[in-house]
Amino acid sequence: MIAMIKKAHFHWLKAEPTLIEEIAACGFFISVTPEVCYRQRDRKLLSHVPIGQLLLETDGPWPFAGPFADVPTPPLLLCHSLREVALFYHQDMKTAANTIVANTKRLYG
Structure with a gap:
C-alpha cells in the first residue's frame, strides 16, 4: 500500500527513530514546529530527516513552552x-530557507 503513496507530509511527527527513518526512506516529508528550538526530542528528529525532506510549521494556535510560553503562534515563529x-x-539561514521553500513547493505545488 505504501508504494502507492507518492507524497505525504508527516505533521509534527513524534515517533521512534526507526519509524522516522522508514518514512524518510520513502521520500516523504516531515515537519517540525518551534519546539525544535528547545526540545531535545525534536532536535534528535532532525538527525533522521534529510533537509531535502524537511518542512516547518507553527501548528498555531498552539501554546508552546520554553522561550515561547505565553507567546501567540504566528507564522513569524518560523524564523x-x-x-x-x-x-x-550547518547551513546559513538563506540556504536553509531556500531548501525548505523548495520542499514545500515540491510537496504542495
Whole structure:
C-alpha cells in the first residue's frame, strides 16, 4: 500500500527513530514546529530527516513552552525554527530557507 503513496507530509511527527527513518526512506516529508528550538526530542528528529525532506510549521494556535510560553503562534515563529534548522544542518539561514521553500513547493505545488 505504501508504494502507492507518492507524497505525504508527516505533521509534527513524534515517533521512534526507526519509524522516522522508514518514512524518510520513502521520500516523504516531515515537519517540525518551534519546539525544535528547545526540545531535545525534536532536535534528535532532525538527525533522521534529510533537509531535502524537511518542512516547518507553527501548528498555531498552539501554546508552546520554553522561550515561547505565553507567546501567540504566528507564522513569524518560523524564523526561530529556521535558525535552529540552519544551525543543525550547518547551513546559513538563506540556504536553509531556500531548501525548505523548495520542499514545500515540491510537496504542495
